[in-house]
Amino acid sequence: MIIGGFRIKHLIIDENKCIGCGLCKQVCIRDNIEIMDKKAVDVESNCFDCGQCSTLCPTNAISIKAYSNQIDRVEEYNPDDIPVSYDDLLQFYKQRRTCRWFKDEKIPLDVIEKLMEAAYYSPNRQNIQDVEFALVEENLDDFIDHVYDIIRAKEDEFFRIKQVGDYLRDENRNPKRHPLLWEGQQLLLAFSENKTDAVIAMTRIELMAYTLGLGGFHSLFIGMAEEVDNDKLMEFFPEIDSNKHMYAAFVIGIPRVKYRRTRPHKNIKLTVK
Ligand SMILES: Cc1cc2nc3c(=O)[nH]c(=O)nc-3n(C[C@H](O)[C@H](O)[C@H](O)COP(=O)(O)O)c2cc1C
Incomplete structure (x- = not known):
């Protein structure tokens, strides 16, 4: 250079x-x-x-x-010792479930900071390391209002977005049936100039969260705000470089349900040419 x-x-x-x-x-x-x-x-x-x-x-x-x-x-390790076996990792992947039902208890900030370690060790394009995160909790209602203002442009396409509007306008709403958050009270967002970098980092955080007994779900509709109007979305985060996009949104919490088995999946298609 x-x-x-x-x-x-x-x-x-x-x-x-x-x-x-x-x-x-x-x-x-x-x-x-x-x-x-x-x-x-x-x-x-x-x-x-x-x-x-x-x-x-x-x-x-x-x-x-x-x-x-x-x-x-910088830590030394024995390159011949692979710390997780194929079978263990596969079992871990099998047991990870999307969770939308959480205890009425927040994950403390020091635990969220522990999860950041998973992002710290993530690969990224040209080693730029520009992925950063926001934890939205105190301002979650305001943020959802902001997101809804943006994604309502797609209300006719997705019934879920219409439900969000109805929910936000309903004075007697049941906070356990929030159509975007369900019981979620904390939202983790990843920002980067590159989608793949942000998604890889957030996926690792999701898995790391599972090791600590935490859970959550990626949110299509919160993520949609980025597609519809990222500039407006970023107005909510003046602390973050507005050239970045919010490429991953993960509602995170302490699960109040325990999943007991896998579910059936479509077979994965692999084309070899
Ligand atoms: C990109 C992405 C977006 C998702 N969006 C939502 C969402 O908006 N709301 C929701 O409740 N779950 C959402 N999910 C969770 C999926 O519904 C879930 O992964 C799928 O049903 C498979 O279940 P499993 O994760 O337990 O294997 C999303 C998952 C991904 C990967």
Whole structure:
């Protein structure tokens, strides 16, 4: 990367540790590393801090300048030990259910913060890491009003949206039958400039939530607000860069029901050509 006419090195390579094996050069997709005099050298190419070199180095000789304040977050592990078996993970996927019925109790913020770890370790395009989240709880009613104002444009297409309007206008409404939230009291939203990045991160959060006995559902209709008018939607979040889109909406809570079995599914179609 060139800033103000100067090339900026992204890597810190410890010459004393480097054994010149060249693995880092092999895996770098930006041609940022050369082996010179049996040592790896950052040749100041187009590094995007993906860290492949540093995670593969047999002597831990490489670190990334941009993250030098995060050295303590780097953990060594035995690459031959895969911590979850196929069968365990499959069983976990089988047991995950969409849950819409929650206890009248909020998930504490420190637990929500624990879930963010799942997003922290998510892959993302060009290592941009621009996915961010909002937890809407205190302002949930206002947010739903805002969403309804946007998605009512599709009221004729989806009976559910019409139901939301009827519900919001009904003075005697039963808060247990909210057509968008059901019993949900907390809404987790993911924002990014790229849909895939946001959806991957939110999906991981959903699964992580399940490990903690939490549950929830992705919301098509809250998500639809992004499709109809993202600019207006983002007016609710002046704290968030308005170039980002709300690409994932997950109603999260503490389940008050326990699911006992899987359900039948359509077979997955796989085309091989
Ligand atoms: C993108 C997406 C949008 C969804 N939207 C809603 C929704 O608006 N309301 C709802 O109650 N469930 C919603 N769901 C949950 C699905 O209905 C649920 O995943 C499906 O019925 C399969 O059930 P399972 O998740 O328990 O396997 C959504 C799921 C996804 C992936």
